[in-house]
Amino acid sequence: MNFLKKFALLNLINFFCFFGYKNSYSYTNVLIRTKINEVNNYGAKVSNTFNNYELSKICEKEINFSLNTTLYKTKEYRIVRDFDDNNYLFVTFYPFGSSVMHIDTLETIEVNPFSEFDDLQYYNYYYPVIGLLKKINNFYYSVNKNNFLSENTTDLLKSKSKSLRTTLQSNYNNSIQKKIKLYTDCLSLTNSSNNNDVQISNGIVKAHVEVPYSWFFKYNTTRFSYSNGGSNGICEYVAFLLMIEYNDFFKAKGYFSDEEISKYVVMANSSSYQYAIPVVKDEFVLDLFELNNNKESLTANDLDDLANLFMKDKKVTYILDHAYGPFGSPIDVIRKGFPDMLCGVFSNLNGGLIPHNIVAYGAFVAGPYRDYYLTHYGWDNHSQVITIKNVLTGYDWSIQDTTTNPEERLIFMINGRPMSGKNYKG
Numbered sequence: 001m002n003f004l005k006k007f008a009l010l011n012l013i014n015f016f017c018f019f020g021y022k023n024s025y026s027y028t029n030v031l032i033r034t035k036i037n038e039v040n041n042y043g044a045k046v047s048n049t050f051n052n053y054e055l056s057k058i059c060e061k062e063i064n065f066s067l068n069t070t071l072y073k074t075k076e077y078r079i080v081r082d083f084d085d086n087n088y089l090f091v092t093f094y095p096f097g098s099s100v101m102h103i104d105t106l107e108t109i110e111v112n113p114f115s116e117f118d119d120l121q122y123y124n125y126y127y128p129v130i131g132l133l134k135k136i137n138n139f140y141y142s143v144n145k146n147n148f149l150s151e152n153t154t155d156l157l158k159s160k161s162k163s164l165r166t167t168l169q170s171n172y173n174n175s176i177q178k179k180i181k182l183y184t185d186c187l188s189l190t191n192s193s194n195n196n197d198v199q200i201s202n203g204i205v206k207a208h209v210e211v212p213y214s215w216f217f218k219y220n221t222t223r224f225s226y227s228n229g230g231s232n233g234i235c236e237y238v239a240f241l242l243m244i245e246y247n248d249f250f251k252a253k254g255y256f257s258d259e260e261i262s263k264y265v266v267m268a269n270s271s272s273y274q275y276a277i278p279v280v281k282d283e284f285v286l287d288l289f290e291l292n293n294n295k296e297s298l299t300a301n302d303l304d305d306l307a308n309l310f311m312k313d314k315k316v317t318y319i320l321d322h323a324y325g326p327f328g329s330p331i332d333v334i335r336k337g338f339p340d341m342l343c344g345v346f347s348n349l350n351g352g353l354i355p356h357n358i359v360a361y362g363a364f365v366a367g368p369y370r371d372y373y374l375t376h377y378g379w380d381n382h383s384q385v386i387t388i389k390n391v392l393t394g395y396d397w398s399i400q401d402t403t404t405n406p407e408e409r410l411i412f413m414i415n416g417r418p419m420s421g422k423n424y425k426g
Helices: 003-042 052-066 151-170 172-185 189-194 215-219 235-251 258-264 283-291 300-310 330-335
Strands: 073-081 087-094 098-102 107-112 125-127 131-136 139-142 318-324 340-347 353-363 372-376 385-388 395-401 410-414 417-420
Touching: 003 052, 003 172, 052 073, 052 087, 052 098, 052 107, 052 172, 107 172, 139 151, 151 172, 215 235, 235 283, 235 300, 235 340, 235 353, 235 395, 235 410, 258 283, 283 300, 300 318, 300 395, 330 340, 330 353, 330 395
Parallel strands: 073 125
Antiparallel strands: 073 087, 087 098, 098 107, 107 385, 125 131, 131 139, 318 395, 340 353, 340 395, 353 372, 372 385, 410 417
């Protein structure tokens, strides 16, 4: 059964199931609203006020209301912790999807509307963006990265977990007010149909602000180059690739040379653009890594150097832009029509930097996910993850095309004919 048929069937099933569920859920709504007011008005401690079931229902209501659906129902939830004193509730939904909430502040950390997890019982640890972890013989295995974290990385995340608590606590009042507004605007789950800010249909999340041709990121779930190279992974090279692809395919032909297209890019024939996204071979990221002298943990200036190295002698023009910490404004970059790389930078014991890099291509400006970004994590099936920027306390970086009279790249094979991505708006 294809995805669209599966999606329609699940909606129909949930429509009929919902009515037997409505009364108990309405009761839960009233109880949760009362408890949120206790936290807000009387300073009650969040972790003492809510049980895990109630927290999971907040996550459920939030994803349904924000994505204008009644599809999601809580499937499983589990307390997971980072490497210090931060506890999170990791919630999975039926038929798919997941959400993560910081328990002490009710801050939603990230939401993946299409993730699938079979069983949470093996995972006791979590870190934003890195995701779920399980401890095996004193080493931490990442389900997203599909490998073990190095000892250095583990030590660094232990240190970072301490400062993360301060970051989340500083946003405490804002987070509580968002939850109050959620329960004020949405007195019952059935009212979600009145919220037209964000819609989910055909397996697609829509943010309020998106780059042109954002469908390229959304549907590109597995066709990008990926490698676990280096001692801590080379996610910055994967993110760099996605941004180069976007500029070459939709802004100006020439970010890839014809030789690079021939060597690394495989066209995919289809009758629709979303299924004709070209495949970039895994060798690309590894070769780019070697071209850059196997340099890891790239700073913003390092990314500038990498871009200029990769673009040397190519006949396109561009601006490189970055900002550190809270000074960057990814939404402004997105409004200008360009994706923005979000980088969480962690200092290592030798004075260097270890970043985690994802690509933001959409932003939310209203509703429970206001100030969150729609991002591509650079991992399989993590192409539409809603995440909060303040857990990535590093820098944002972008490459913005300025080519005059650009040539179009005919790279999408539609019914056997090479076409420009600009022909399809999504």
